Amino acid sequence: MSRSIRILAWTAAALALWWAASAASTLARPFLAGLEAYQAGRYGQAIDQWEDIVRSGVVNAELFYNLGNACLKADRLGPAILWYERAARLRPNDPDLRFNLDYARSLTRDRPEEAAVSLARILFFWNYQLSRRVVAVTALAGNLTFWLLMIAWRVTRRRGFFRAAVLVAVPTLVLILTAAYNLHDDGRRRQAVILPEAVSVRSGHQPTDTELFVLHAGAKVRVVKQQKNHYQIRYSADKIGWIEQQAVGLIDTIK
Amino acid sequence: MERRRWIIGLLWLLISVAPAIAGEPAAREAWVTATVSNPNPYAGQQITYRFALFQSVRVTDATFQPPAFDGFSAKEIKDRASRRETIDGREYVVTEVYYVLVPLASGTHTIGAATLQLGIVRPDRQRRRTPFDDFFDDPFILRGRVEPLVLESQPLAVTVRPLPSWDGPPPFSGLIGEFDLTAAIDNTRLKVGDSTTLTLSIQGRGNIADAAPPPITMPESVKTYADEPDEQIELTADGYQGKKSFRTALVPVQAGNVPLPGAQLVYFDVAREAYRTLTAPLPVLSVAPGETAPALPPAAGPAAAQPKKTAVTFTGRDILPPREGLTALTPHRPLTWPMLLLGLLLPAAGFGATVLIQRARRMDRHPVARMRNRTRQAMKTARAQIAADASAFLTALYKALTSAIFARIGRSGEALAWKEAETLLCDHGVDPELSRQAAELLTRIESSKFSGARISREERERLLVDTRQMVRRLIL
Numbered sequence: 001m002s003r004s005i006r007i008l009a010w011t012a013a014a015l016a017l018w019w020a021a022s023a024a025s026t027l028a029r030p031f032l033a034g035l036e037a038y039q040a041g042r043y044g045q046a047i048d049q050w051e052d053i054v055r056s057g058v059v060n061a062e063l064f065y066n067l068g069n070a071c072l073k074a075d076r077l078g079p080a081i082l083w084y085e086r087a088a089r090l091r092p093n094d095p096d097l098r099f100n101l102d103y104a105r106s107l108t109r110d111r112p113e114e115a116a117v118s119l120a121r122i123l124f125f126w127n128y129q130l131s132r133r134v135v136a137v138t139a140l141a142g143n144l145t146f147w148l149l150m151i152a153w154r155v156t157r158r159r160g161f162f163r164a165a166v167l168v169a170v171p172t173l174v175l176i177l178t179a180a181y182n183l184h185d186d187g188r189r190r191q192a193v194i195l196p197e198a199v200s201v202r203s204g205h206q207p208t209d210t211e212l213f214v215l216h217a218g219a220k221v222r223v224v225k226q227q228k229n230h231y232q233i234r235y236s237a238d239k240i241g242w243i244e245q246q247a248v249g250l251i252d253t254i255k
Numbered sequence: 256m257e258r259r260r261w262i263i264g265l266l267w268l269l270i271s272v273a274p275a276i277a278g279e280p281a282a283r284e285a286w287v288t289a290t291v292s293n294p295n296p297y298a299g300q301q302i303t304y305r306f307a308l309f310q311s312v313r314v315t316d317a318t319f320q321p322p323a324f325d326g327f328s329a330k331e332i333k334d335r336a337s338r339r340e341t342i343d344g345r346e347y348v349v350t351e352v353y354y355v356l357v358p359l360a361s362g363t364h365t366i367g368a369a370t371l372q373l374g375i376v377r378p379d380r381q382r383r384r385t386p387f388d389d390f391f392d393d394p395f396i397l398r399g400r401v402e403p404l405v406l407e408s409q410p411l412a413v414t415v416r417p418l419p420s421w422d423g424p425p426p427f428s429g430l431i432g433e434f435d436l437t438a439a440i441d442n443t444r445l446k447v448g449d450s451t452t453l454t455l456s457i458q459g460r461g462n463i464a465d466a467a468p469p470p471i472t473m474p475e476s477v478k479t480y481a482d483e484p485d486e487q488i489e490l491t492a493d494g495y496q497g498k499k500s501f502r503t504a505l506v507p508v509q510a511g512n513v514p515l516p517g518a519q520l521v522y523f524d525v526a527r528e529a530y531r532t533l534t535a536p537l538p539v540l541s542v543a544p545g546e547t548a549p550a551l552p553p554a555a556g557p558a559a560a561q562p563k564k565t566a567v568t569f570t571g572r573d574i575l576p577p578r579e580g581l582t583a584l585t586p587h588r589p590l591t592w593p594m595l596l597l598g599l600l601l602p603a604a605g606f607g608a609t610v611l612i613q614r615a616r617r618m619d620r621h622p623v624a625r626m627r628n629r630t631r632q633a634m635k636t637a638r639a640q641i642a643a644d645a646s647a648f649l650t651a652l653y654k655a656l657t658s659a660i661f662a663r664i665g666r667s668g669e670a671l672a673w674k675e676a677e678t679l680l681c682d683h684g685v686d687p688e689l690s691r692q693a694a695e696l697l698t699r700i701e702s703s704k705f706s707g708a709r710i711s712r713e714e715r716e717r718l719l720v721d722t723r724q725m726v727r728r729l730i731l
Contacts, residue, residue, distance in 0.1 A: 031583060035579055057586065063583040066577040069575075069576070096575045100574040103574055104574075133587075143599050150606050154610065183590065
């Protein structure tokens with residue numbers, strides 16, 4: 001009985017390994033093909049290869065960074081900034097990414113009007129210095145440490161464990177609240193990037209509605225509402241209007 | 256002071272006539288004077304303020320209060336001089352204090368009176384001289400009375416003249432005084448990229464500390480790297496004087512003969528009361544073609560110069576290359592609400608489980624729980640031994656029944672007599688009939704156990720059933 005169970009377990013493990021290896025090789029092929037195309041200057045082909053990988057469900061900052069590079073080289077500024085922004089959401093402190101994103105932003109035509117440094121950025125500096133994943137993992141690790149210390153205190157009744165638990169509790173609580181806020185914010189805040197060279201932002205859904213202002217490729221906007229196939233976007237405090245959905249790329253949503 | 260020279264034979268006799276001084280003895284014993292070296296200086300020209308104390312008697316506790324020097328920048332010369340001088344046939348000790356003054360603006364300025372407080376030591380004539388006086392004849396040991404005295408110098412009026420205007424093409428250097436300019440080059444025969452040091456030195460008396468390097472417009476074929484100036488300036492009774500040297504590394508970048516323009520310095524000469532232009536000619540550099548391209552000046556040595564630092568700017572713009580590692584295919588798993596809550600609650604659940612386990616263990620330590628547990632174990636043993644060992648069977652039954660009785664009364668214990676068991680059960684509110692039946696069963700078990708008679712299987716079965724029922728009635 002136990003022997004047959006062992007054989008079954010080994011078979012399952014081997015199958016899982018084979019599946020993982022075959023999946024990796026399936027993805028590695030288009031990835032390397034994309035790299036080869038990029039090096040050869042066939043940026044459109046590289047974009048196609050890498051976007052196929054993204055469509056298969058891979059969410060990875062390095063892959064997004066490569067896509068940003070390829071789009072930028074292909075003179076597609078809007079999609080380039082969109083992919084860089086998506087990568088920055090996953091890995092905000094990557095120096096290469098920051099460099100390329102800054103370079104791409106320097107090519108945009110619309111000057112950002114909102115102040116870059118807000119009070120929240122000063123008060124909750126850790127949330128802007130660390131990636132969301134690091135905040136969440138640190139919060140969970142702190143939570144685990146706290147409860148392990150509490151268990152140790154409960155078993156041994158040594159006050160040192162309790163004091164250590166209280167010390168760990170304060171920063172852990174801050175990080176847990178930050179991680180919870182980030183999760184809530186991810187679902188609420190929707191940022192997007194203008195994709196075409198230039199697009200009219202109108203007062204309504206119809207093409208005949210008044211053109212309020214024009215945004216250019218790479219401009220970052222906030223999506224306020226969604227109706228039919230239009231988004232109501234906000235560029236700055238006094239610049240709000242409607243735009244076609246296909247003219248923007250949502251940073252948090254990958255289609 | 257009026258001085259006349261008389262010739263008597265071959266001797267020169269110098270007769271000094273002291274200025275008229277008030278006739279009081281104290282005034283002749285000590286007085287002060289204040290003078291300036293030039294009462295009509297130009298703005299920015301340094302002059303010397305001299306305060307002198309003349310004393311023919313011993314003084315002590317002298318305290319000097321200088322004037323305010325409004326309209327001047329003042330710097331005291333720390334070296335105070337003392338000398339002896341004979342006036343009217345009387346020898347005086349003269350102590351002088353000097354200040355270097357620089358007028359800040361033109362106009363008439365008054366230097367107020369300087370004050371000197373001191374005490375004149377008068378010998379005590381009433382005290383008899385002792386043989387030890389010669390031994391202790393030390394000027395620092397006062398033996399007499401001290402007569403306080405306050406001396407004031409006369410105020411001085413200084414009329415400061417403005418500098419005349421200067422329109423010359425070489426700019427005015429701002430220097431006022433008497434100066435000289437020299438220029439020297441270490442080596443005039445060079446290769447392209449070699450370095451040589453040009454030294455321009457300004458020396459003289461005046462505000463030399465303010466001297467800036469004389470401007471020289473070098474040809475484009477020579478690069479220049481300025482070094483920190485070297486100063487050797489001292490403050491004397493004549494004011495500031497010394498030398499200031501400016502070194503510049505010259506690096507030719509083209510071969511050929513390179514004529515260098517002369518260095519020019521315009522300053523205001525206080526002796527001539529006019530502007531003066533100094534020129535220091537520079538030689539022609541003979542530059543041979545170098546083996547390498549023009550380079551930076553030497554990194555060390557006297558000719559070393561600090562290159563001017565500039566901000567690094569982009570010379571080209573491009574993005575950094577793509578990532579080539581297969582880590583780009585590792586999926587990023589975003590944190591979701593269930594994952595966060597699970598991660599938060601699992602350790603808390605572990606803590607809760609620990610608390611529950613601890614409580615359960617504490618329950619086990621309670622006498623009732625322990626006795627109940629022992630009852631269960633003993634009944635199990637009895638069932639196992641029913642066909643094997645009669646003694647072990649009866650011991651287990653006895654143990655089960657006594658443990659059940661102890662569990663019922665909430666105590667722990669090992670042995671009970673039948674009478675004691677009945678009494679304890681009744682005392683703890685157990686029905687008397689049940690107490691009696693329990694005591695009877697205990698008697699039956701004890702009798703069978705200690706009589707040594709052989710017990711049949713049926714009897715054992717009966718005892719086991721009765722004990723099980725009694726245990727249930729007692730515990731449940």
